[in-house]
Amino acid sequence: MGWISDELREQVLQETVIVQLISEQLELKMSKGYWWGRCPFHNEDGQTMFVSPGKQYFKCNRCGESGNAIMFIMKKNQLSFPDAVRFLEARRAKITHGTVYVMLLADDHYFVGYTEDLDTRIRAHFCGAMDVACDFHDPVKIIEKHEDVPPATEKEIAQLYRNLHGARRVHCGGLDARQKENDPIPEMVTNSNAGGFLLQLEHDKYFVGYGNDLQKAMRAQYNGRGCEWTRLHRPVKILRTLRSPLPETEKEMTLQAMRDFGWENVRGYRWLDVEIKKPVML
Numbered sequence: 001m002g003w004i005s006d007e008l009r010e011q012v013l014q015e016t017v018i019v020q021l022i023s024e025q026l027e028l029k030m031s032k033g034y035w036w037g038r039c040p041f042h043n044e045d046g047q048t049m050f051v052s053p054g055k056q057y058f059k060c061n062r063c064g065e066s067g068n069a070i071m072f073i074m075k076k077n078q079l080s081f082p083d084a085v086r087f088l089e090a091r092r093a094k095i096t097h098g099t100v101y102v103m104l105l106a107d108d109h110y111f112v113g114y115t116e117d118l119d120t121r122i123r124a125h126f127c128g129a130m131d132v133a134c135d136f137h138d139p140v141k142i143i144e145k146h147e148d149v150p151p152a153t154e155k156e157i158a159q160l161y162r163n164l165h166g167a168r169r170v171h172c173g174g175l176d177a178r179q180k181e182n183d184p185i186p187e188m189v190t191n192s193n194a195g196g197f198l199l200q201l202e203h204d205k206y207f208v209g210y211g212n213d214l215q216k217a218m219r220a221q222y223n224g225r226g227c228e229w230t231r232l233h234r235p236v237k238i239l240r241t242l243r244s245p246l247p248e249t250e251k252e253m254t255l256q257a258m259r260d261f262g263w264e265n266v267r268g269y270r271w272l273d274v275e276i277k278k279p280v281m282l
């Protein structure tokens, strides 16, 4: 009955804190950046289901049930998709207020967030479970807190911070959500882990990076959450990826790219500043 627009679906997903939703139905305990509990979809006493606060999804390691908040409610309450969305919308209407906070990150970056459960959120930040800005800038401390405010306050505060510190230093899930729609990272790297990558940028510039999670590290550069260089010259395409557990990979790839494209046009490894001198290794 009734049609659910993509917009409503997205809004409900964005406004539902999955850890809080699931913890209303079963007991969850934090371990290694995830919340764990007894899976309601198969019969076993162990803590086999985990919930990721950063990625906003759940998965049972035993029976394989997984998904977002809507899928959890569809399965748990045996509801159709439209009814599950309406259930979450109605639940959401009851909880209209939460906390907007500003987390100071390393390198003078900031993260503005909204949560109905600040303690859980802070733990998620420090456990590395927030997969946004915090990949590249470690959390330092909460510097501002607005309690009992509506979710829209998040965007207002984020805008104030962006006016003060510039857009590239201020990260905000609410403001940045639209970027996810055009995800430029291809499927081919979905299952990769550590490795280096070479990006072609605008203006005939290049960038070499390395990450324990190749896909995440590349996405940060595409999303403007990487370094100054890739914000000045936006990534155009991925020229090369090299899966390797050795961090020296980044140095070798950077020096090679400098030989290929001219050192002035390449940044990577420890030559990350916009202004650099010619590396002595060349």
Ligand SMILES: [Zn+2]
Residues within 6 Å of the ligand: 039, 040, 041, 042, 048, 049, 060, 061, 062, 063, 064, 065
């Ligand atoms: Zn299960």
